[in-house]
Amino acid sequence: MAIVEAARAKINLALHVRARRTDGYHELETLFAFVADGDVLTIEKAAEDAFAVTGPFAPALAGEGDNLVLRARDRFREAFGVRKPVAIRLEKNLPVASGMGGGSADAAATLRALARLHGVSSDDPALMRCADALGSDVPACLLSTTAIGRGRGEALMPIEGAPGVPVLLVNPGVAVSTPAVFGRWGRVDRGGIATDMSLLDAAGLGRNDLQSPAIALAPEVAAVLTLLEAQPGATLVRMSGSGATCFALFQNIAARDAAAERVRVTEPGWWCLETALV
Structure with missing residues (x-):
C-alpha cells in the first residue's frame, strides 16, 4: 500500500538575523508558518529502490544525484536499522531554491512517510535528529506547524497559528x-x-x-x-x-x-x- 505525505510549503512570516556564528551559520529568530499546498511525496515497498520526480518543476531536479529525499531515506535507514527497498515518487509543484523550504519539506515528508511505513512513532526523538542532520529548515518542516524557530532555525517552539488566513x-x-x-x-x-x-x-x-x-x-x-x-x-x-x-x-x-x-x-x-x- 502506498503512503502519501504532503510536503507543505513553508513561509517565514518574519525572519530576524541576530548574529553570525563561529560555525559559519547565523543565529536566527523566525516565525515559521505553513500553507495548505506544496509538493506531494509517495512511498511504497518495492523489489528495489526507485526514485522518480514528476510535476511542473521536475525538470529543475533532473540529474540531481544528491536529492534531499534520497539523503532523508538513507539517514532514516541508518537511524532505525531498516534496509527494505522502497519506491519513492515526488510530485514537484513548488519552484526550486525559492525560499519556501521545498527541498526541506520533501525531506521531512520522506521521514514521516518512512516512519509510517515502518511503524515508527511520529514523535520518536531519533526522527527529529535525522531532520536536524539534513538541514536547518527540515526540523520545522517535519513538524509542519506554526512555530518560532531559533538557533539555525532548528530550536522550535510551537505557537498558536492563524489557520485559514x-x-x-x-x-x-x-x-x-x-x-x-x-x-x-x-x-x-x-x-x-x-x-x-x-x-x-x-x-x-x-x-x-x-x-x-x-x-x-x-x-x-x-x-x-x-x-x-x-x-x-x-x-x-x-x-x-x-x-x-x-x-x-x-x-x-x-x-x-x-x-x-x-x-x-x-x-x-x-x-x-x-x-x-x-
Missing part, C-alpha cells in the same frame, strides 16, 4: 543563492521577534532581514513586493526565507483571488499560487 504566493522565476544572500547581511542585530502577542501582530511588527540583500542580488523581488503591496485587501506583504518567493496575506479569499488574477495578467511569466495558512 488567505495567502498568495508569487515567484518571479529567478533563483537566488542562500549563501550569497546571507553574505550580504549587514551584520546589524535589529532585535528579536515579539512573543507577547498574536502570530499576525508579531509578524506585522517583524521583518525579513534577508529581503534587502536578496533584492540587491535579484531586483525582480522588489517588483513582486511592489505589485503585491498595491493589491486591495493585502494585510502583510513580505519575502519568504532568502527569496525569491514573496507572499501576501489577505483579509478574505475574494481579495486574494482578485489579486492573483491581476498578478497573472500583469506578469504572466511569474509563478502564482492561491493558498491559505494551516
Whole structure:
C-alpha cells in the first residue's frame, strides 16, 4: 500500500538575523508558518529502490544525484536499522531554491512517510535528529506547524497559528543563492521577534532581514513586493526565507483571488499560487 505525505510549503512570516556564528551559520529568530499546498511525496515497498520526480518543476531536479529525499531515506535507514527497498515518487509543484523550504519539506515528508511505513512513532526523538542532520529548515518542516524557530532555525517552539488566513504566493522565476544572500547581511542585530502577542501582530511588527540583500542580488523581488503591496485587501506583504518567493496575506479569499488574477495578467511569466495558512 502506498503512503502519501504532503510536503507543505513553508513561509517565514518574519525572519530576524541576530548574529553570525563561529560555525559559519547565523543565529536566527523566525516565525515559521505553513500553507495548505506544496509538493506531494509517495512511498511504497518495492523489489528495489526507485526514485522518480514528476510535476511542473521536475525538470529543475533532473540529474540531481544528491536529492534531499534520497539523503532523508538513507539517514532514516541508518537511524532505525531498516534496509527494505522502497519506491519513492515526488510530485514537484513548488519552484526550486525559492525560499519556501521545498527541498526541506520533501525531506521531512520522506521521514514521516518512512516512519509510517515502518511503524515508527511520529514523535520518536531519533526522527527529529535525522531532520536536524539534513538541514536547518527540515526540523520545522517535519513538524509542519506554526512555530518560532531559533538557533539555525532548528530550536522550535510551537505557537498558536492563524489557520485559514488567505495567502498568495508569487515567484518571479529567478533563483537566488542562500549563501550569497546571507553574505550580504549587514551584520546589524535589529532585535528579536515579539512573543507577547498574536502570530499576525508579531509578524506585522517583524521583518525579513534577508529581503534587502536578496533584492540587491535579484531586483525582480522588489517588483513582486511592489505589485503585491498595491493589491486591495493585502494585510502583510513580505519575502519568504532568502527569496525569491514573496507572499501576501489577505483579509478574505475574494481579495486574494482578485489579486492573483491581476498578478497573472500583469506578469504572466511569474509563478502564482492561491493558498491559505494551516
